Amino acid sequence: MTALKIDRLNKVYTDTYSGEEVTAIADVSFTVREGEFVSVLGPSGCGKTTVLNIVAGFVRQSGGTVVVDGRPVDGPGPDRGVVFQSHALFPWKTVLGNVVFGLRMRGVPRAERNATAEEFLKLVGLDGFAHRYPHELSGGMQQRLGVARVLANEPAVMLMDEPFASIDAQTRRKLQEDLTGIFESRRPTVFFVTHDVDEAVFLSDRIVVLSRRPSRVREIVDVTLPRPRRWQETAELPEFRRIANQVNDLLAGDENEAADGGARAGDAGGEPGAA
Numbered sequence: 469m470t471a472l473k474i475d476r477l478n479k480v481y482t483d484t485y486s487g488e489e490v491t492a493i494a495d496v497s498f499t500v501r502e503g504e505f506v507s508v509l510g511p512s513g514c515g516k517t518t519v520l521n522i523v524a525g526f527v528r529q530s531g532g533t534v535v536v537d538g539r540p541v542d543g544p545g546p547d548r549g550v551v552f553q554s555h556a557l558f559p560w561k562t563v564l565g566n567v568v569f570g571l572r573m574r575g576v577p578r579a580e581r582n583a584t585a586e587e588f589l590k591l592v593g594l595d596g597f598a599h600r601y602p603h604e605l606s607g608g609m610q611q612r613l614g615v616a617r618v619l620a621n622e623p624a625v626m627l628m629d630e631p632f633a634s635i636d637a638q639t640r641r642k643l644q645e646d647l648t649g650i651f652e653s654r655r656p657t658v659f660f661v662t663h664d665v666d667e668a669v670f671l672s673d674r675i676v677v678l679s680r681r682p683s684r685v686r687e688i689v690d691v692t693l694p695r696p697r698r699w700q701e702t703a704e705l706p707e708f709r710r711i712a713n714q715v716n717d718l719l720a721g722d723e724n725e726a727a728d729g730g731a732r733a734g735d736a737g738g739e740p741g742a743a
């Protein structure tokens with residue numbers, strides 16, 4: 469079943485200073501099936517976060533539709549849980565309090581919500597930290613908490629915007645492995661935005677590669693690697709390198725086209741001030 473359907477999405481921003489119109493997204497369509505992990509990759513500034521923000525209901529599209537679980541998106545809602553790059557946790561609430569909050573908003577009874585929150589804290593490896601505060605956790609632990617908080621609410625789609633970008637490389641690998649383990653055991657539907665090709669290949673079932681701005685879908689790449697996935701074994705598979713090279717070629721092809729055509733076309737779609 470389709471969990472998320474993005475159809476002919478278009479977004480034009482109006483620059484608040486110059487009043488100039490900037491087309492961030494020209495025409496983007498793709499679907500995410502229930503229980504599928506789909507990543508979106510593309511050149512910097514192509515509109516990845518904009519697509520995610522429209523799906524989250526934070527930003528309104530200029531054209532096209534977004535349907536989650538059969539319902540058109542018309543603002544934020546509990547059917548979509550977002551894990552941000554910065555942690556966006558409640559600093560005054562404990563770890564347990566952060567996870568329980570959404571459950572309380574949904575009217576889950578107290579005994580049940582504490583049990584559910586503890587189950588999800590265990591899933592992300594934070595059992596034993598329930599009564600700490602976010603500032604007492606490392607960056608990686610805060611991201612785990614962000615994941616637990618979203619998963620506990622069983623959203624139709626979990627939206628993740630470069631959640632590991634600000635985390636050191638070693639911890640990032642561990643978090644990617646843990647996220648994969650959680651995905652493999654729970655099968656949430658995930659829409660994941662990243663800059664990192666290897667991360668996208670390791671985590672995803674499919675990768676949507678966007679063109680430079682104004683963006684379109686350049687290609688949707690199937691990742692047929694076996695699960696369960698662990699970095700050491702998965703990265704050694706020839707298929708892993710083949711897919712990563714394919715995605716890198718798609719991104720590089722886009723850069724080359726930008727270099728060839730950008731100057732000629734006055735680069736109407738380029739980043740302002742970009743060389």
Ligand SMILES: Nc1ncnc2c1ncn2[C@@H]1O[C@H](COP(=O)(O)OP(=O)(O)OP(=O)(O)O)[C@@H](O)[C@H]1O
Pocket residue numbers: 481482483484490492510511512513514515516517518519663681739
């Ligand atoms: N609120 C806004 N007003 C005007 N322009 C905006 C606004 N938000 C984003 N943009 C522009 O839209 C384009 C897409 O931005 P977006 O952040 O979605 O891209 P991205 O692919 O996520 O970028 P990055 O890879 O750098 O994170 C950029 O050119 C950006 O400058």
